[in-house]
Amino acid sequence: MGAEVEVSYCVVNTEGREVLMACLDAIGRERAAVGFATELLVLDNGSDDGSAQAVRGRRDQSFELIALDERRGKAENDSELMRRARGRYCLLLNEDSELLPGATAQLRAALEADPRAGAAGAALLAPDRSPQPSAWRFPSVSTALAGAVFAHRRYTVQSAGNQPRRVDWAQSAALMVRRSAAEAVGYMDPAFFVYSDEVDFQKRLQGIGWHTLHVPGALAIHHEQLSTGVLPERRIVELSRNRDLYIRKHHSRAAAALVRWLTAWTYLARAVAAVFLPGHDFRRYARHVSATLHPDRGEGLREAAALRNSRVLGPRTQEPGA
Numbered sequence: 001m002g003a004e005v006e007v008s009y010c011v012v013n014t015e016g017r018e019v020l021m022a023c024l025d026a027i028g029r030e031r032a033a034v035g036f037a038t039e040l041l042v043l044d045n046g047s048d049d050g051s052a053q054a055v056r057g058r059r060d061q062s063f064e065l066i067a068l069d070e071r072r073g074k075a076e077n078d079s080e081l082m083r084r085a086r087g088r089y090c091l092l093l094n095e096d097s098e099l100l101p102g103a104t105a106q107l108r109a110a111l112e113a114d115p116r117a118g119a120a121g122a123a124l125l126a127p128d129r130s131p132q133p134s135a136w137r138f139p140s141v142s143t144a145l146a147g148a149v150f151a152h153r154r155y156t157v158q159s160a161g162n163q164p165r166r167v168d169w170a171q172s173a174a175l176m177v178r179r180s181a182a183e184a185v186g187y188m189d190p191a192f193f194v195y196s197d198e199v200d201f202q203k204r205l206q207g208i209g210w211h212t213l214h215v216p217g218a219l220a221i222h223h224e225q226l227s228t229g230v231l232p233e234r235r236i237v238e239l240s241r242n243r244d245l246y247i248r249k250h251h252s253r254a255a256a257a258l259v260r261w262l263t264a265w266t267y268l269a270r271a272v273a274a275v276f277l278p279g280h281d282f283r284r285y286a287r288h289v290s291a292t293l294h295p296d297r298g299e300g301l302r303e304a305a306a307l308r309n310s311r312v313l314g315p316r317t318q319e320p321g322a
Helices: 017-033 051-056 074-084 103-113 141-148 179-185 197-207 232-250 253-276 282-293 301-313
Strands: 007-013 038-045 064-068 089-094 097-099 117-125 165-167 174-178 211-222
Touching (some): 017 038, 038 051, 064 074, 089 103, 117 179, 141 253, 197 232, 232 301
16 A cells, blocks of 8 residues: 555646646656655646646656536635545645745645644745745735735735744645645635635634744745736636625625725726836726726626636536636
């Protein structure tokens, strides 16, 4: 009988074949370097770009491929992978995340050293290797106010420093989760199609006594496929509606209304600045303003998935529960 699995690499891919191959290459290097048993689970989220076929064609490492016909939400897909995983730890990765050498070992060591840590996030780098913010305070009226007075980086961003530290939440682009903690909290809430799903997950972990770590020694390049890819209008709508859902779920309707106005003011200021600054898109910031003030309007990524499912699978396909 083989050794018990220590780490399960859990990758969700949606229309990202090229970056997915780089992600899997990096995982292969990590699996060869660590001194414990691992497994790789890849969930292809109804991609139409040949991603599933490209994964099937790889012979460099063992893996389990879950190829969906119906496109679903990120929270639902991450939850399915964690339920299927056999490892003590699940390393959640986007298809656009590329682990750098030693990241797996660093994240695991941080969780081993802190028995009440339910999750540990890597430090994210842009493709040019410049640092990206990757851990933050939980969203609230105070964080929205910090953004409105342009103190966001000082007050809200928590990914500074050179040593592992407790943070409110870390981005799920490269997030190692203690599987027993995920089971205890009931995995991710499918009400969040994408965006704010990992924030809600880590907030609920905190609610039952777990916490999250930021691990600067674990590095991953984040190619930001979601923010730079197609459907920018729908992404703005989805981002706004799920931010509002999070505030209403964990605070109150009054708090959500205040956060909407404070956040809209922040985007409005950026829109005005974009008129005078080269390389900034006034229309994008303006669309953020309207989507933030009216998160119940417009069509987001959930509707795009439903439209794609109807086109590919037929009109009887139900909207994904995400």
